[in-house]
Amino acid sequence: MRISKLFGKTQREVPAEAETTSHQLLLRAGMIHQVAAGVYAYLPLGWRVLNKLAAIIRNEMDRAGGQELIMPVLQPLELWQETGRDKAFGKGLFTLSDRRERQLALGPTHEEVVTELVKYNVQSYRDLPLLLYQIQNKFRDEPRPRGGLIRVREFLMKDLYSFDTDEAGLDASYQKMLQAYKNIFDRCGLPTILVEADSGAIGGKESHEFMTIAESGEDEIIYCEKCKYAANVEKAECAKEKLEAEEPLPREEVATPGAGTIEEVADFLKIPPSHTLKAVFYIADGKMVFVVIRGDIGVNEVKLQNALGCVELRLATEDEIIKAGIVAGAASPIGIKGIKVIADNSITSGANFVAGANKPETHLKNVNYPRDFKATLVTDIAQARAGDRCPKCGGKLASTRGIEVGHVFKLGTFISQKLGALFIDQNGASHPRVMGCYGIGLDRLLAAAIELNHDDKGIIWPVSIAPYQVYLCPLYKENSKAEDVAEKVYAELEAEGIEVLFDDRRESPGVKFNDADLLGIPLRVTVSPRTLEKNSAEIKKRSEKEAQLVPLEGIAIKLKELISQGLSRLSNSV
């Protein structure tokens, strides 16, 4: 490709709207263009990268036994209502109606459609396991798109769905996908870690995310410094400090003037926060919920939402709390009627806690569970934090930010049950198919690749996903043959199947070198009067400072060698 003809120009200045590095570089390199909030067009260079990612993903999906197909973006809303996931997705689902007033949704994912599809094509255990995938645009009306391609409303996703006869089969499919994903991210030059995750609106029981560590990421990862434990903060567990068992004492009212928060109460009574019980109020699908947790621990709202099985969850307002007859700042789980009480399992160790008395500026000492109050449900709803202890090995937990580039789910049978997607086993008995689903957001993957591969000059593409492999750069000087020679080199490299971006502009060297760096093409070949004196050209790797002079004769072979070296380094682990 000749740069003089390339659609999309580089920009010297950083567009004001971009704050994230990948966003800035993508715009400056002329790879994307914003059309609306969270909606982007890809220009030729960006599109080439996206296609390279797609090719790697296809290759690994096929190797893992996947079959590619394509399903519609437009889906009947009815299908979503059948599984109830229209509610789980809520406003995130783009909906529209057709001319006959039929309700449709733009697909945010395809479990329903693929399950229907498989239902009509596979009835026997003989046809399982089955792995089907597509690479297709998804639509999600995100409340807040951000960071350029990090979170968008229309995006390209690879989604694969596995169908098995039983749990063991699902485990095997899941393992295959974990390996395939690892291969994909390795080949894209992207170090990732696998973390335990919540399954959110997709549903299901077990789920993992592939995260790249990056400050610009939206997710917080909790990991153990000692063992391999790592989890999204939404899911992360921590070992809760066990309190000493004490003999339960009789309850006792104590005045706590001016003390409302846990810190104030603990300070006032000169006890550690872990000896208090914290009350937090939520509205879950319109109903008030009373949450009790040890004073030193925060509530994890994702865990709480899962425990409640509700769709909408928010903190209650002060008005709502007062209306429920509760004294804010001194709320008590004792004597609560008509309100669901959810307790974190941290309250089951230790004894004689301080809790509210439901009287202004008054608390109760020696509150004991379950002697003094009942909870509808006692489970883990605690927010793990850096500094807590690891639930697996007791080591210290740390925290970092990450970008979620892949997410895999063990769905189980809830969708196939709802949609009646059954198969017949060897004995002629019907069972629901056991499903898994596996997604990679390509746009985000592209953004993450830049977040992890750049310097102050621009992008540094790994060879495997670079839009072009070689940047051919003749330097102009009067009476020099550099341009003519470069034309010949260009023709030769193209003939050899090397992907060349030919900077045929009569720009000054600085402009060309800076653009080459910004675009991040892995290999730069300079042809100039200086190199021609030695009948050579200069090759410089984008990732390295030093350049080397190589004879023009056989330069294509030399470049091919460097390209395949770069590729093999990325696929070492395969």
Added chain:
RNA sequence: CGGGGCGUAGCGCAGUCUGGUUAGCGCGCAGCGUUCGGGACGCUGAGGUCGGAGGUUCAAAUCCUCUCGCCCCGACCA
């Protein structure tokens, strides 16, 4: 949805507080000439419903009302 910020040429900005000729600057773009190993220079030129609507005024980019869009933080979110 709550908080903050911003909409003036393709990009980055000034001008708005305090209303007053033809709305400026830099980059980029077009033409001509000189240059050519890390964002060269000179001259000439094109390019603007000042986000939109309504209002106040002799007069609005500037003041008022409404509205649309974009970014950031939070809520939220595979």
